[in-house]
Amino acid sequence: MSAxxxxxxxxxxxGFSFNRSRGTLRGLHYQAPPSAExxxxxxxxxxxxxxxxxxxxxxxxxGRWVALELTAQNRNMxxxxxxxxxxFQTLVDETEVFYQMSASYCPDAERGVRWNDPLxxxxxxxxxxxxxxRRDSEYPDLTQWKKC
Numbered sequence: 001m002s003a004x005x006x007x008x009x010x011x012x013x014x015g016f017s018f019n020r021s022r023g024t025l026r027g028l029h030y031q032a033p034p035s036a037e038x039x040x041x042x043x044x045x046x047x048x049x050x051x052x053x054x055x056x057x058x059x060x061x062x063g064r065w066v067a068l069e070l071t072a073q074n075r076n077m078x079x080x081x082x083x084x085x086x087x088f089q090t091l092v093d094e095t096e097v098f099y100q101m102s103a104s105y106c107p108d109a110e111r112g113v114r115w116n117d118p119l120x121x122x123x124x125x126x127x128x129x130x131x132x133x134r135r136d137s138e139y140p141d142l143t144q145w146k147k148c
Contacts, residue, residue: 007079011040011100019046019090019097023127027087027136028053028113035109036082038102043070046095048088049125053113055142056083063142065122070097085113087136089124112139119143 017026028051031037041050053065069091070076080086088097115122115132119142124130 007038007081011102013101013104015099015101016044017097017099019095020093021129021131022090022093022095023129024090024095024131025087025115025124025136026089026133027051028085028115028139029087029136030055030083030085030111030113031103031106031109032111033082033109035103035106038082039080039086040077040100041070041080041086041088042075042077042098043072044096044098045072046093047071047073047091048095048097049091050078050088051086051122051124052078052080053085053087053120053122053142054083055085055111055113059083063119065120067122085111087115089127089130091125112136114139114141117141117143 048070050070051065051067054061
């Protein structure tokens, strides 16, 4: 990774998320400017379906998403630029995700987009029981967000 390519190489904060059960869904989270953050995400135990959504209002790719599988075995990492929401669903029990952020957590800048927003049409993996926090399930959909 290179700063010359516009990629953050200075990480201000690290975090991890341990998820006991398969089907746990986290996100879609981001921080608004001026506290916007880039992230570098890696699954250190287990496996996740990782999703990134462009939430930059002036972007021609606004609302588009990409997803890939991150596992402890494949050791892949995902770089998420500022202006993108991030979420994941665990694919197996006992999954841990490690992430680095370019900015410290700022509660006033915390934002999110509803994980099952029909406008996005994200193809989440099927599971018998999806576990999602109240906060994550109550985020607005992207059309509501864009009007705010």
